[in-house]
Amino acid sequence: xxSQGNLTERVLVLTPSGNDAENVVQVLRGVGITGxxxxxxxxxxxxxxxxxxxxxxxxxxxxxxxxxxFCQSLASQPKWSDIPLLIIxxxxxxxxxxxELLRYFAPHGNVTLVERPLRPISLISAVQVALRGxxxxxxxxxxxxxxxxxxxxxxxxxxxxxAIFNQxxxxxxILSPEGxxxxxxxxxxxxxxxxxxxxxxxxxxxxPFWADLPEMQAGWPKRLxxxxxxxxxxxxxxEYRSADGEVRLTDAAITAVRNVDGQLRFFIVQAxxxxxxxxxxxxxRFSEEQNRLIMENVKDFAIFAFDxxxxxxxxxxxxxxxxGYSSDEAIGQKVDRLFTAEDQAAKAPQQEMEKAADTGxxxxxxxxxxxxxxxxxASGATRPLLDDKxxxxxxxxxxxxxxxxxxxxxxxxxxxxxxQLLADVAHALLPAESTAAIARExxxxxxxxxxxxxxxxxxxxADECLxxxxxxxxxxxxxxxxxxxxFGERICxxxxxxxxxxxxxxxxxxxxxxxxxLRTVGLRAYVSFPLLVEEKLVGTLSFGSRSEDQFSVExxxxxxxxxxxxxxxxxxxxxxxxxxxxxxxxTAELQTKIGELEAFSYSVSHDLRAPLRxxxxxxxxxAEDYAESLAPEAREYLERIGSSAERLDNLxxxxxxxxxxxxxxxxxxxxxxERLVREVVDGYPAxxxxxxxxxxPLHRVIxxxxxxxxxxxxxxxxxxxxxPEAKTPEIRIWSEELDGHIRINFRDxxxxxxxxxxxxxxxxxxxxxxxxxxxxxxxxxxxxxxxxERMDGRIGVESxxxxxxxxxxxxxxx
Amino acid sequence: xxxxxxxxxxxxxxxxxxFFMKRAFRTAGITATLEVATDGDExxxxxxxxxxxxxxxxILDLKLPKRGGLDVLRWIRHESNVRSMVVIVLTTSKETxxxxxxxxxxxxxxxxxxxxxxxxxxxxxAIQSFWLTHNHFPGE
Numbered sequence: 001x002x003s004q005g006n007l008t009e010r011v012l013v014l015t016p017s018g019n020d021a022e023n024v025v026q027v028l029r030g031v032g033i034t035g036x037x038x039x040x041x042x043x044x045x046x047x048x049x050x051x052x053x054x055x056x057x058x059x060x061x062x063x064x065x066x067x068x069x070f071c072q073s074l075a076s077q078p079k080w081s082d083i084p085l086l087i088i089x090x091x092x093x094x095x096x097x098x099x100e101l102l103r104y105f106a107p108h109g110n111v112t113l114v115e116r117p118l119r120p121i122s123l124i125s126a127v128q129v130a131l132r133g134x135x136x137x138x139x140x141x142x143x144x145x146x147x148x149x150x151x152x153x154x155x156x157x158x159x160x161x162x163a164i165f166n167q168x169x170x171x172x173x174i175l176s177p178e179g180x181x182x183x184x185x186x187x188x189x190x191x192x193x194x195x196x197x198x199x200x201x202x203x204x205x206x207x208p209f210w211a212d213l214p215e216m217q218a219g220w221p222k223r224l225x226x227x228x229x230x231x232x233x234x235x236x237x238x239e240y241r242s243a244d245g246e247v248r249l250t251d252a253a254i255t256a257v258r259n260v261d262g263q264l265r266f267f268i269v270q271a272x273x274x275x276x277x278x279x280x281x282x283x284x285r286f287s288e289e290q291n292r293l294i295m296e297n298v299k300d301f302a303i304f305a306f307d308x309x310x311x312x313x314x315x316x317x318x319x320x321x322x323x324g325y326s327s328d329e330a331i332g333q334k335v336d337r338l339f340t341a342e343d344q345a346a347k348a349p350q351q352e353m354e355k356a357a358d359t360g361x362x363x364x365x366x367x368x369x370x371x372x373x374x375x376x377x378a379s380g381a382t383r384p385l386l387d388d389k390x391x392x393x394x395x396x397x398x399x400x401x402x403x404x405x406x407x408x409x410x411x412x413x414x415x416x417x418x419x420q421l422l423a424d425v426a427h428a429l430l431p432a433e434s435t436a437a438i439a440r441e442x443x444x445x446x447x448x449x450x451x452x453x454x455x456x457x458x459x460x461x462a463d464e465c466l467x468x469x470x471x472x473x474x475x476x477x478x479x480x481x482x483x484x485x486x487f488g489e490r491i492c493x494x495x496x497x498x499x500x501x502x503x504x505x506x507x508x509x510x511x512x513x514x515x516x517x518l519r520t521v522g523l524r525a526y527v528s529f530p531l532l533v534e535e536k537l538v539g540t541l542s543f544g545s546r547s548e549d550q551f552s553v554e555x556x557x558x559x560x561x562x563x564x565x566x567x568x569x570x571x572x573x574x575x576x577x578x579x580x581x582x583x584x585x586x587t588a589e590l591q592t593k594i595g596e597l598e599a600f601s602y603s604v605s606h607d608l609r610a611p612l613r614x615x616x617x618x619x620x621x622x623a624e625d626y627a628e629s630l631a632p633e634a635r636e637y638l639e640r641i642g643s644s645a646e647r648l649d650n651l652x653x654x655x656x657x658x659x660x661x662x663x664x665x666x667x668x669x670x671x672x673x674e675r676l677v678r679e680v681v682d683g684y685p686a687x688x689x690x691x692x693x694x695x696x697p698l699h700r701v702i703x704x705x706x707x708x709x710x711x712x713x714x715x716x717x718x719x720x721x722x723x724p725e726a727k728t729p730e731i732r733i734w735s736e737e738l739d740g741h742i743r744i745n746f747r748d749x750x751x752x753x754x755x756x757x758x759x760x761x762x763x764x765x766x767x768x769x770x771x772x773x774x775x776x777x778x779x780x781x782x783x784x785x786x787x788x789e790r791m792d793g794r795i796g797v798e799s800x801x802x803x804x805x806x807x808x809x810x811x812x813x814x
Numbered sequence: 815x816x817x818x819x820x821x822x823x824x825x826x827x828x829x830x831x832x833f834f835m836k837r838a839f840r841t842a843g844i845t846a847t848l849e850v851a852t853d854g855d856e857x858x859x860x861x862x863x864x865x866x867x868x869x870x871x872x873i874l875d876l877k878l879p880k881r882g883g884l885d886v887l888r889w890i891r892h893e894s895n896v897r898s899m900v901v902i903v904l905t906t907s908k909e910t911x912x913x914x915x916x917x918x919x920x921x922x923x924x925x926x927x928x929x930x931x932x933x934x935x936x937x938x939x940a941i942q943s944f945w946l947t948h949n950h951f952p953g954e
Contacts, residue, residue, distance in 0.1 A: 609906060610828055610830065610831070610906070611830070613830075613927075614828075614830035614831075614834075616929065617830065617833075617834045617930070617931045617934075618830075620930060620931035620932065621834075621837065621931055624931070649929065
């Protein structure tokens with residue numbers, strides 16, 4: 001603008017004569033005005049459009065040549081421009097000439113005539129006036145230009161507004177204070193198929209928008225009224241009919257627009273079709289309502305949500321019911337408290353969250369804790385809560401209390417286990433060797449299944465006493481207080497006396513005086529059973545729990561069954577022990593008696609033999625010392641006394657031998673049978689006259705040497721004893737192997753034994769029918785049989801009366 | 815020839831046996847005095863008497879009233895005055911246990927009473943020959 005400013009101050013000077021022109025410029029410069037010299041009209045015409053404050057033209061410069069172009073240039077000035085045209089003339093000398101100049105240039109510019117001769121002051125004042133006017137023109141021009149800019153902007157805004165107004169996705173209308181439609185945009189028209197002409201200039205409620213919606217028609221005036229009174233938009237939901245006849249919904253805002261004085265200018269009605277949004281909202285609301293209803297009415301399911309730290313954020317009434325915590329109590333708390341201490345320690349809550357986050361689902365079957373600590377078994381699942389972008393915000397957990405099912409299932413499992421256990425217990429009872437073993441085994445099995453910590457097993461003893469047979473779960477020191485009870489003393493004694501079960505629940509709170517001991521050993525529940533087999537009291541078996549305050553009915557039934565088993569088992573052991581004790585006592589008694597009998601028989605033998613020998617002695621003394629004074633008859637009697645005494649002595653001696661063979665200690669060894677037989681044959685005087693044939697070699701046998709010598713000597717003794725008088729005894733001895741045993745045969749040529757006697761002769765004091773008292777005591781073969789039996793052998797005889805006998809002995813082979 | 819000038823002590827409770835022993839000793843020609851104790855206590859009492867009257871030989875039955883023969887023998891072996899006394903056990907017992915215990919208690923001989931008068935006389939002669947003719951007693 002500064003260059004333009006300068007230009008507006010610039011005076012273009014056209015004077016043909018150089019001096020004059022220079023004078024003019026010089027004069028103007030003197031007052032601060034720049035003068036630019038143009039040498040002719042063409043130059044002036046060329047420079048002038050760039051802008052000038054005034055044109056100073058000497059008359060003589062106005063040549064024909066270029067004048068038209070110059071005038072044309074002047075004529076094409078902008079409307080605002082009326083460039084000052086100062087013409088230096090002498091024409092004032094003739095008025096006519098001056099008039100002509102003015103007429104010529106007046107249509108083209110603001111002409112001022114400056115007379116020659118030039119007076120500097122006139123020139124200066126004329127130029128200053130011209131420039132002043134010119135300056136005003138420029139100012140005006142600038143003003144006008146500015147106004148134009150403003151207008152242009154208004155127009156642009158108007159266009160933009162209209163564009164926006166028409167392209168709005170909202171319905172828009174401008175109503176006059178009277179409700180007449182002044183403007184309306186395209187959208188409502190295209191939506192309804194109504195033309196602008198049907199609407200503009202009409203009262204809004206009378207437009208076809210509401211043609212068959214009388215409520216709307218009636219409502220509009222009131223709503224405009226209330227909008228007119230309100231500083232704020234008045235909102236309403238309206239219906240309208242769409243082009244396809246559907247009644248749709250809009251939400252409308254009516255805004256009253258006032259001028260600065262507060263006077264109502266117009267209303268702006270804006271409305272959006274909210275039919276779809278409403279539908280979506282309704283659907284959403286319905287869905288939310290549905291969810292809310294589900295959340296609130298699902299009582300059997302606990303539904304709750306928690307954030308990533310496990311803090312509860314949502315808690316439905318089902319959760320209140322299942323867990324017992326109210327919503328207020330639960331929200332903000334950590335989910336951990338819903339888990340059992342074991343699961344908390346095992347980090348189950350964290351694992352569940354991790355699993356849900358990783359896999360999208362964490363199934364959950366576990367024991368949970370209710371408010372107050374009671375356990376219940378729940379089945380459910382945890383799912384992650386993700387936002388649109390898949391970011392984890394928390395978790396939703398749904399679970400259900402299936403304690404009843406679980407308990408039923410556990411009960412079935414427990415029943416199965418218990419049946420198995422019962423079978424095990426029954427099985428264990430049979431081989432058990434003591435009452436304590438039974439009780440311990442039972443307790444070991446029961447502990448697995450039942451909350452038992454302690455047992456006491458009393459065994460009933462004589463005089464209505466109980467003895468603590470075994471126990472577990474209390475120290476020996478504690479038990480020392482109750483090792484012996486009389487019937488009626490303490491709980492177990494009372495149970496034994498009354499033969500009734502005694503149950504003490506809530507021991508620690510119990511006021512039962514007899515439960516004092518139970519309290520001191522820390523029990524909470526206790527039950528004592530009498531152990532009965534039919535009517536007989538075997539003892540008592542009691543169980544205590546430190547973890548439970550009472551036993552369930554099932555547990556008690558089960559324990560009762562087990563106790564019946566225990567009673568049977570212990571009764572058996574006690575019976576066996578009694579039996580054993582009785583047998584031992586009887587055996588000891590018998591042994592004492594046997595010992596007494598042995599002593600008796602020993603003393604009998606001694607006492608019997610002493611007088612016998614005395615009898616023999618005196619008979620001999622009498623025969624020797626008084627032979628001459630005795631009659632022959634008397635001497636014969638003395639001999640008879642002697643031989644009788646000898647027989648009696650033999651008898652006693654054999655009885656003693658039998659006793660020794662029957663009861664003496666037997667140690668079996670390998671025996672050289674042949675050597676033994678030869679020793680007996682050589683050493684037995686009675687055999688010296690016999691013909692004895694030993695078939696070598698004899699087998700070695702297993703036996704007791706002393707007993708075997710007794711057998712051989714008795715058998716050989718019999719062989720030479722029982723023989724017809726005229727015969728010489730002939731004995732054949734041989735051995736043979738039969739079924740792994742060695743049979744030793746002794747065949748003689750004696751009188752033989754009739755078949756009916758062959759069995760009898762082996763019994764003590766039994767003799768063959770033809771055996772005289774002088775020949776035998778009837779004990780010899782009994783001794784042999786007893787000796788053979790004690791060596792685990794057999795004895796037998798084959799005999800033909802009149803021809804001889806063959807006795808045999810079978811012994812184990814060495 | 816009799817090496818012993820002191821009496822012989824017969825410890826025997828049976829009067830018949832005492833009779834037969836005395837007869838057998840006579841038959842065998844034994845001149846030594848035969849003193850008799852009829853139970854264990856009496857035998858010990860007898861042996862507790864002063865040295866001069868001590869027997870040179872004790873013939874000891876095992877089955878005795880009050881104190882048995884083995885107890886008497888044990889007493890003799892523990893009593894310093896008589897511990898080297900010659901003791902011949904004469905008994906009806908053939909029990910091995912009796913025999914072993916008698917020798918354990920250092921009996922000088924173990925003789926089983928013979929059943930006949932004749933055998934008894936033979937035995938008395940053997941005693942006369944061995945113990946009273948050839949044997950030397952301590953303290954003689």
